[in-house]
Amino acid sequence: MEIVIRKATDDDIPAIFGLIQELAIYENGLDKVKNSVDQMYAEKDFFNCYVAEDNGEIIGMSLYYFVYYTWVGKALYLDDLFVKEAYRGKKIGSKLMQKMMDVAREEKCHRLRLQVLNWNSPAIEFYKKSGFNIDEDWHNCDFIDL
Template sequence: MNLEYHIREITKSDLESLFALFKEFTEFEKRPEALKNSLGRMQDEADLLKGFVVENDAKKLVGYVTHYEAYHTWSGKALHLDDLYLKPECRGKGLGSQLIQKVIDLARAQGCYKVKWMVSHWNEPAKEFYRKLGAEISNVEETCDLVL
């Protein structure tokens, strides 16, 4: 059976399904304990959640990309790609490329200087995918989080 996929902007009606995908992503990243978000928090903060989802022809979400606006002192206006995730059975179909292209197109439309994101050190398939897009991967900086 050949499924069709549709990419669209995230809506508030997606939150429950998105939260399930967030959980899957933390497991894929081998860090399920890192998920501190909750469905209730997502509902309270829904206006801040920006991105795109992939749904199949059965209207089930199978992937997403999230982003937010940023300003970098060294380069100016940017779009930060927070997460990109596809269910394993949906990889290799060009959906990841389509998702990231949506963010790139949005950044261009908004006059951003760049799109910035992070990738796990161990995730070589993702690094290769990003290099093919033309992204430069640097190991100069490390992530710092101060949990409040």
């Protein structure tokens, strides 16, 4: 196994969308996925992505975009970090996370932010080991179906 972390290309969008669906299944939320491959192509200027590849197969991803927080300024928001189940425990998530930290530093971001479900203990432990502070004080507020 030789894992390569690389910037995603347009050709990777179908595989990335497949990983998004796998993540949604893991999080018991496949019915909430309204995105599509076509929509991702149409909106590709609004996100960035790195993929983890093993012998040409995309086995993981970190999908992110830049945001601005009034209290700190420019930040990198890591929307999804996902590795296929068969490849977990092989430090691939750590490699993707390191790439996100490198990108945030290179882009002069003042924060790297992500969300994690409160029941996802393996992810919470991974993020804590990566140095993240888990904030218990804030709640997500979404207005859906615009």
